[in-house]
Amino acid sequence: MRLEGRVALVTGGSRGIGAGIARCMAEEGAAVVVNYVQSERLANEVVEGIRGKGGRAMAVQADVGNYGQVKSMVEQSIAEFGKVDILVNNAGIAGPSEPMADISPDEFEAVIRNHLIGSYNCTYCLLHHMRGLERGDVIFISSRQTDFFPPNSSPYNAAKAGMDGLAKGLAKEERYNGIRVNVVAPGLVPTDILMEELRATTGKDSVEEVDKVMPFGRMMRPEDIGNLCTFLASEQGSHISGEVIYVRGGVGGEPPSFYVNGPKPYYS
Amino acid sequence: MSEGNSHSLEGRVALVTGGSRGIGRAISLAMAEAGADVMVNFVSNEGAAEETAGEIRALGRKALIYKANVGDADAVKTMVGVAVEGLGKVDILVCNAGIIRRDSHVHEADLEEFREVIENHIMGAFNCVQAVLPNMREQARGDIHLIGSTNAKMLPMGLTSYNVAKAGMEVMGRVLSKEEQGHGIRVNVIAPTTTETDMASGLLKRYGFSSFREVDPYLPLGRIAQPRDTGNLCAFLASEAGGHISGQVIYVDASQDRKPTQEFFSSAAQRSGI
Numbered sequence: 001m002r003l004e005g006r007v008a009l010v011t012g013g014s015r016g017i018g019a020g021i022a023r024c025m026a027e028e029g030a031a032v033v034v035n036y037v038q039s040e041r042l043a044n045e046v047v048e049g050i051r052g053k054g055g056r057a058m059a060v061q062a063d064v065g066n067y068g069q070v071k072s073m074v075e076q077s078i079a080e081f082g083k084v085d086i087l088v089n090n091a092g093i094a095g096p097s098e099p100m101a102d103i104s105p106d107e108f109e110a111v112i113r114n115h116l117i118g119s120y121n122c123t124y125c126l127l128h129h130m131r132g133l134e135r136g137d138v139i140f141i142s143s144r145q146t147d148f149f150p151p152n153s154s155p156y157n158a159a160k161a162g163m164d165g166l167a168k169g170l171a172k173e174e175r176y177n178g179i180r181v182n183v184v185a186p187g188l189v190p191t192d193i194l195m196e197e198l199r200a201t202t203g204k205d206s207v208e209e210v211d212k213v214m215p216f217g218r219m220m221r222p223e224d225i226g227n228l229c230t231f232l233a234s235e236q237g238s239h240i241s242g243e244v245i246y247v248r249g250g251v252g253g254e255p256p257s258f259y260v261n262g263p264k265p266y267y268s
Numbered sequence: 269m270s271e272g273n274s275h276s277l278e279g280r281v282a283l284v285t286g287g288s289r290g291i292g293r294a295i296s297l298a299m300a301e302a303g304a305d306v307m308v309n310f311v312s313n314e315g316a317a318e319e320t321a322g323e324i325r326a327l328g329r330k331a332l333i334y335k336a337n338v339g340d341a342d343a344v345k346t347m348v349g350v351a352v353e354g355l356g357k358v359d360i361l362v363c364n365a366g367i368i369r370r371d372s373h374v375h376e377a378d379l380e381e382f383r384e385v386i387e388n389h390i391m392g393a394f395n396c397v398q399a400v401l402p403n404m405r406e407q408a409r410g411d412i413h414l415i416g417s418t419n420a421k422m423l424p425m426g427l428t429s430y431n432v433a434k435a436g437m438e439v440m441g442r443v444l445s446k447e448e449q450g451h452g453i454r455v456n457v458i459a460p461t462t463t464e465t466d467m468a469s470g471l472l473k474r475y476g477f478s479s480f481r482e483v484d485p486y487l488p489l490g491r492i493a494q495p496r497d498t499g500n501l502c503a504f505l506a507s508e509a510g511g512h513i514s515g516q517v518i519y520v521d522a523s524q525d526r527k528p529t530q531e532f533f534s535s536a537a538q539r540s541g542i
Contacts, residue, residue, distance in 0.1 A: 024273065171523035175488030181523070187512075215449040216409075220512045227273055227509035236504065239489065239497035242523030249512035250449035 001029035002234035007081040009033040009074070011064050011122055012091030014043035016191035017141060020222020021088055022046055022057070024230045030086065031056035033077045037063050037091070056081070064091045064118030067125070074125045085133045086233050087126050089119040089163070090141040095156035103154060111155035116162040123170070127179075136179035137233040140167045141225070144187045144248055160185075164244055171242030180241040182232050187248030189220045215250030224249070274508040278303035281355045282506070283348070285309040285338050285396055286365030288317035290465035291415065294495030295362050296320055297327075298503040304360060305330035307351040311337050311365070330355055338365045338392030341399075348399040359407040360506050361400045363393040363437070364415040368430050368467060382429045389433035393440060405451045411506040412448075414441040415498070416459030418521050434459070438517050445515030454514040456505050461521035463493040475537040486536035488522040 008025045012018040013034035022032045023046065032050060034057055036043035043059035050057035058080055062073035077084050095111040096103055123138055130136030143160040145153060164183050171181035188194060190207045198204055211218040228247055231237045282299040286292040287308035296306050297320070306324050308331060310317040317333040324331035332354050336343040351358050367388045369381040393414055404410035417434040419427060438457050445455035462468050464480045477483055484491045497520050504510045 027273070175523045176490075178489060180489075216452060216454075216512060216514075223273055224512040228513065231504050231509070236500035239493050239520050239522050240501065240518065241488070242521070243518055245513065245516055245518055247513050248515070250445070250454070250514045 002230060002236065003086070004029035006030040006086055006233065007033070007077070007084050008086035008088060008233070009035065009077055009084045009122070009126070010088045010090055011035040011118065012037075013088075014039040014046055014059070017186060017189055017222045017225050018088070018090040019046050020224075020226040021090060021141075021229050022226075023049065024223055024226030025086065025088075025233070026050040026055040026057060027053070028230050028234070029055075030233075031081045033057070033073070033081070033084070034059045035062055035064070035073060035091065037061065064089075064122055065113040067121045070118075070121040070125050074122075074129075078129065083129070083133060084126055085130060085135060086137045086139070087122055087130075088139045088141065088229060089122055091115075091118055092141070095153060095159070097152050099152055100154040108155045112159050112162070115156075115159035116166070119163050119166060123166075127174070130179055131174075131177045134178065135238070136174075136177070138167070138170065138174075138179065138181045139229050139232060140164070140181075140183045142167075142183045142185040142244065144185055144246060146185060146244070147246060168242055168244070175241060180232070180238070182241060183244040184225060184228055184232070185244060185246045185248075186225045187220060187246065189222055189225065191222070218249075220247065220249045275504065276303050276508070277360070277503060277506055280304040280359050280506065281307070281351070281357050282360035282362060283307045283309065283351050283358045283396070283400065284362040284364055285392065286311070287362070288313055288320050288333070290467060291460060291463055291495045291498050292362075292364040293320045294499035295364060295413075295415075295502045296331075296499075297323060298496065298499030299360065299362075299506070300324040300327045300329040300331070302503045302507065303329070304506075305355045307332045307334055307347075307355060307358070309334050309336055309338070309347060309365065311335060338363070338396055339387040341391075341395045344392075344395040345399045348396075348403070352403050357407055358400045358403055359409060360411045360413075361396055361404070362413045362415065362502060363396050364413075365392055366415065366417075366467075368427070370427065370470075373426055374428050377428065385429035385433050386436075389430075390436045390440070393437055397440075397444065401448070401453075404453060405448075408452065409511070410448070410451065410453035412441070412444065412453060412455045413502050413505065414438075414455070414457045416441075416457045416517065418459055418461045418519055418524070420459065421519070441517070442515055449514060454505070454511070456514060457517040458498055458501055458505070459517060459519045459521075460498045461493050461519070461524050463495055463498065465495060468492075471533050475533040477533075477537070483533070483536055488524055493520060493522065 013022040014036035047057040062069040287296040288310040321331035336347045420435040441457040
């Protein structure tokens with residue numbers, strides 16, 4: 001049990017990558033706060049799944065873009081589990097797929113508020129608390145996009161690049177306080193959002209069909225991201241801080257073949 | 269453990285160059301603890317290699333030692349043949365063997381010393397990778413770890429040969445990951461900061477410290493990096509749990525200031541009044 005005695009708060013933990021991270025950390029012994037904003041039923045399923053295996057978990061509703069709600073979530077978490085010493089800033093929304101010229105100020109701000117201000121809100125709210133603990137870990141879930149910045153994705157590009165920058169400076173600020181800060185940047189994971197895009201761009205309907213054309217025999221799963229987050233927060237990963245690590249399953253740099261002829265040639 | 273989450277290296281065979289001492293020894297042991305059999309390459313200290321192999325066997329794993337200079341392509345080919353013969357295959361390669369030649373700016377650098385460092389790191393990594401690829405491509409999965417250094421980012425003056433060698437290994441690793449991804453081979457560069465090893469003990473003495481414990485308080489997280497920090501990451505990346513990470517350069521440095529270690533030691537010495 002690599003995370004015995006630890007308490008993790010995973011934002012956007014009810015679905016997709018966030019749910020994978022929550023489950024991985026719980027399997028290694030951490031108590032987990034599963035944050036959600038709309039998907040109460042799914043958040044409860046993640047919590048029940050963890051409890052069913054003998055773990056500790058609870059679901060807390062909060063919009064990370066709203067500081068008041070974040071503060072209340074953090075207070076509930078500490079009241080329930082005594083502390084929060086792992087924060088995973090995972091909550092994210094897909095941005096509009098349009099050139100910047102066609103994105104309204106409100107649309108732009110919504111994405112920045114969710115990813116960047118949301119990460120700030122959660123981190124700021126927990127930082128002083130974490131400084132008083134033996135060890136703290138803050139993990140930002142960024143994106144493959146900061147490696148190649150595709151067009152028609154300006155709010156998402158900017159939000160994720162902002163998270164990378166926030167994390168790298170924060171790692172230096174907090175390194176003498178025992179707080180590790182890292183960025184995990186996933187490649188293609190078959191979440192609800194991605195499967196919709198896949199159907200639209202390739203006509204492929206199942207993950208298994210796509211698995212066959214992936215370099216390492218399959219697309220990634222949320223657990224692949226969860227495993228790295230868990231390693232970084234564990235004793236084994238304790239000397240790693242300030243890093244941006246892409247988890248892309250061997251599709252680094254070049255778009256996977258099934259996207260090349262699709263309407264989104266820059267996807268990778 | 270859910271499927272795909274395993275940290276086990278059971279059934280795997282690792283070849284660790286410079287695997288008898290320091291960081292290489294920690295990598296060899298981390299691999300063995302996770303279940304891999306290991307060939308420990310060494311070039312000068314046979315006693316240390318025997319000792320490391322003994323510890324691996326005590327963990328219930330097979331171990332071989334083999335003396336070879338990684339800069340010698342023929343010797344490396346023979347070594348890989350012996351590993352495949354003795355342990356069945358090589359599906360994890362760790363290019364860790366390294367040397368350092370200190371304190372000569374380019375204008376006064378010794379040509380032979382410069383060549384020696386480049387040959388050891390860059391040609392050494394190339395020789396080992398080329399020698400293992402035919403066998404590794406036949407395996408269900410392969411992993412190549414190139415051991416880099418934070419020097420490739422900090423670029424301290426006076427260590428040009430080492431900086432260039434480690435930066436070259438980063439580039440080699442990133443390109444190799446693309447070339448071999450279709451063969452199921454993951455390639456990553458693991459780049460430690462100054463770590464508590466024989467190689468770093470010279471720095472301690474130079475700045476008047478008598479032990480690494482005196483330096484610890486000045487470092488992020490209150491301790492100097494341990495060989496095991498690098499070993500742990502190597503074992504994780506080679507496992508099922510790390511199976512989708514490739515083409516990455518990962519620094520194991522606790523977000524240390526990206527400034528030369530000499531400067532750091534020197535300022536720590538000043539602050540501690542030495």
